[in-house]
Amino acid sequence: MTGVVILLALILFSIFGPMLSDYNPNRRAGGPHVMPSQEHVLGTTRMGKDVFTQLAYGGRISLTVGFGAGLTAALIGLAIGISAGYFGGRVDDILTFFVNVVLVLPGLPLIIVIATMVETASPWVIGAVLAATGWGWSARTIRTQTLSLRTREFVLSAELMGEKKWRIILVEIFPNMLSFFMSGLVLGTIAAILAEAALEFIGLGDPNAITWGTMLFWAQNNLALQSNAWWEIWPPCIAIMLTGAALVMVNFSVDEITNPQLRASRKIGLIRKFLSSRGRSADVF
Numbered sequence: 001m002t003g004v005v006i007l008l009a010l011i012l013f014s015i016f017g018p019m020l021s022d023y024n025p026n027r028r029a030g031g032p033h034v035m036p037s038q039e040h041v042l043g044t045t046r047m048g049k050d051v052f053t054q055l056a057y058g059g060r061i062s063l064t065v066g067f068g069a070g071l072t073a074a075l076i077g078l079a080i081g082i083s084a085g086y087f088g089g090r091v092d093d094i095l096t097f098f099v100n101v102v103l104v105l106p107g108l109p110l111i112i113v114i115a116t117m118v119e120t121a122s123p124w125v126i127g128a129v130l131a132a133t134g135w136g137w138s139a140r141t142i143r144t145q146t147l148s149l150r151t152r153e154f155v156l157s158a159e160l161m162g163e164k165k166w167r168i169i170l171v172e173i174f175p176n177m178l179s180f181f182m183s184g185l186v187l188g189t190i191a192a193i194l195a196e197a198a199l200e201f202i203g204l205g206d207p208n209a210i211t212w213g214t215m216l217f218w219a220q221n222n223l224a225l226q227s228n229a230w231w232e233i234w235p236p237c238i239a240i241m242l243t244g245a246a247l248v249m250v251n252f253s254v255d256e257i258t259n260p261q262l263r264a265s266r267k268i269g270l271i272r273k274f275l276s277s278r279g280r281s282a283d284v285f
Contacts, residue, residue, distance in 0.1 A: 003249025006242055014063055017056025025049060025057045025210045033229045043231035046222035054215055055235045062212045063243070065127035065196050070189030072131035077138030078181050082169055084139070085146025096143070102136035108195060112204055122206045123196055123213075130192045138184030142177055149173055179255045186251040190244045197240055212236035 023029040028048035029040070036043045042051035084095035111129045114121055149155060150173070158168045193212075199205050200213030207214055215236040219225075224232040 001253075003246040003253065006246035007250065010059060010239065010243055010246070011063060014056055014059030017059070018053060021050060021053040021056065023050040023053045025054045029053070033224075033227055033232070036231050042235050043229070045218060045232050046224070046227070046229070047218075051215075051231060051235055054210055055212070055239060057210045058212045058215055058236065059239060061123050061209060062193055062196065062240075065123045065211075066189045066193035066243070069127040069131040069134065069192035070185050070187075073134040073188040073192075074138060074181055074185040076131070077135035077184050078142055078174075078177065080135070081139040081142025082146050082173060082177065085143040086150050086165070086169060086173065088147075088150075092143075095139075099136050099139045099143070102133060103140070105133050105136075108199070111195070111199060121199070121204060123200070123209055123211055126196050126199055126205060127192060130188075130195055134188050134191060135184070138180070138188070141184075142180050145177065145180060146173060149176055182254040183251055186247045190247050193240060193243060197236075212240055 018025075026049070029050040030044045030048050032044065032046045032048050034040055034044040034048075040050055040052065042055065044050055045054075080095050080099065084092045084099070110133060111121060111126055114125065114129060155168060155172050158172050163171075196205070196211065197213035197216065200207075200209075200211060201216045201220065203217060205211075205213060205217075207217060213236075216233065219229075219232045219236075222229075222232070224230075
């Protein structure tokens with residue numbers, strides 16, 4: 001719940017934050033490097049742009065690119081992994097070949113090459129490349145799990161009853177893949193947000209776009225650290241850090257909810273702690 005609350009707060013801030021500001025993120029709103037005040041809640045940049053406004057607008061693109069790339073990669077990995085593991089045979093050979101090809105494709109160097117070819121890579125180009133190259137590990141994990149599930153009694157029973165393959169995949173197999181799907185989604189989203197911010201920070205993205213990465217890029221170029229303008233650097237850094245932390249919390253919770261063994265071990269740990277606090281023995285566990 002903590003992760004969900006933090007994530008919802010960041011999303012709502014990105015959606016409604018610009019409505020709380022009267023400034024344009026691309027235009028001068030005050031003097032250079034004005035400290036946080038009532039007029040400028042998070043201060044201004046060296047170019048006089050309002051940091052609060054840029055943070056809100058930047059969250060829209062950064063979160064959209066991150067969630068879009070993570071969700072796309074997770075869905076591709078889920079579809080290919082289940083198909084390869086369930087159908088087997090030649091289908092498995094062909095899909096596994098593509099998975100191996102994707103696994104050896106370096107995502108960040110590929111984006112760097114594309115950025116040099118198109119002069120400036122927009123956040124959407126970065127997200128598309130990350131989505132196209134980030135589903136390999138998820139697909140391999142799901143394929144391995146599907147290979148073990150397709151010989152289970154409930155899958156064989158559904159096949160003997162004449163259920164259609166698509167229904168077996170959606171109703172019988174997919175629910176057992178929820179934790180793997182969420183793990184791929186969360187890790188892919190975190191990787192996309194960090195990669196997009198890192199590439200724009202080193203100048204390979206579009207400097208005219210307003211994202212958390214470009215905020216750090218301009219802060220570095222404007223010598224914010226040397227000028228002791230901490231308010232230009234910390235807001236995007238904290239936003240990226242909170243997003244990653246919230247997604248990791250959600251990932252741990254979903255893994256525990258969908259894994260009965262983890263739920264049982266947590267309950268046993270809570271009971272042991274309770275008995276120990278009361279001075280009773282917990283050797284029975």
